[in-house]
Amino acid sequence: MAVSENTAEVVGLEERSVFVAGQKSSSGLRLQLSAAVLLVALLGIGCTGLLVWYCTRGPDVTTQLGRTEVPTNKVTAERTYSSSTMASVIIREKAAVHLEVEGFSKDDELMWRDSGGDAFAQGGLRLVNNAIVIPESGLYFLYSQAVFGVTCSYDAYVSQKILRYSDSFDAPRTLMFSSKSVCQDTNRQNGEVKVFEPIYLGGVFQLKEGDRLETTFYWTLDVQTDSGKTFFGAFAV
Structure with a gap:
């Protein structure tokens, strides 16, 4: 037990x-x-x-191709875009120049100015030694107008031309030329009647950097120098 x-x-x-x-x-x-x-x-x-x-x-946007994007808000993006756009407009300012008559030289040559009144120069186009200088190669529209005041006591004609000087060739080349008779028989029969005749030139040309453009007139002393009557200019196209 x-x-x-x-x-x-x-x-x-x-x-x-x-x-x-x-x-x-x-x-x-x-x-x-x-x-x-x-x-x-x-x-x-x-x-x-x-x-x-x-x-x-x-972040709104992360890596892309191994590169990290910096996030930004909408307002900052709009301001940055606006600033870059304005900078681009300033940088890409169109090349243009408009010349008015300054007076006559000692040799009775017509002298130009690129400031004052409606005259201006921008984008690299400038006036040097009474000639327009091309800043870079490209297409340019050239224009010129001269108003002649001729007293018709004799048979007379007037003319205007635009010349191109370039390192590409030795002698200047005529780009545009125009002439006209300004004294008709009826004007001469009525005595010494003064006639005002305009000549306008305009056209597009392929120009090279450093080219120089000049104008010549016949008769130069008959050219009217009042604002808006005689001018010379060019702009890039």
């Missing part, structure tokens, strides 16, 4: 041991599951916050 009682006590002790071990194993598993759930929750919150930051405050 003593053996049986001892055996029963041993068996009871083993059962209690198994029960306690089972309890400890179950508690550890629950702790591990709780930690895993907490870790997943924290990761979810972190990812959500990162996504919200990217959508609200992140």
Whole structure:
């Protein structure tokens, strides 16, 4: 009987041991599951916050061909575009010059000016030694007008031409020329009648950098120098 009682006590002790071990194993598993759930929750919150930051405050444009674009707002972009556009307009100012009569030289040559009144010069076209100088090769529209005041006591005619001087050739070339008779028989029969006749020249030409343009007149002293009557100019096309 003593053996049986001892055996029963041993068996009871083993059962209690198994029960306690089972309890400890179950508690550890629950702790591990709780930690895993907490870790997943924290990761979810972190990812959500990162996504919200990217959508609200992140860069508009990221890397392109390995280069990071600097984000900018709409107002800054519009101002930058406006500034660059104005700079481009200033840089690309059309080459143009319009000359008016300054007076006559000692040799009775007509002298020009590129400022004052309606005269101006811009975009590289300029007046040098009474000639228009071409700043760069290209197409240019040339024009010139002269109004002649002739007293018709004799048969007379007037003329105007535009000459091109260039390093490409030795002698100057005539680009445009025009002449006309200004005194008809009826004018001469009525005595010394003064007649005003305009001559206008205009055309497009292919010119080279450094070319020089000049005008000549016949008779020069008959050219009217009032504003709007006689002028000379060119502009790039």
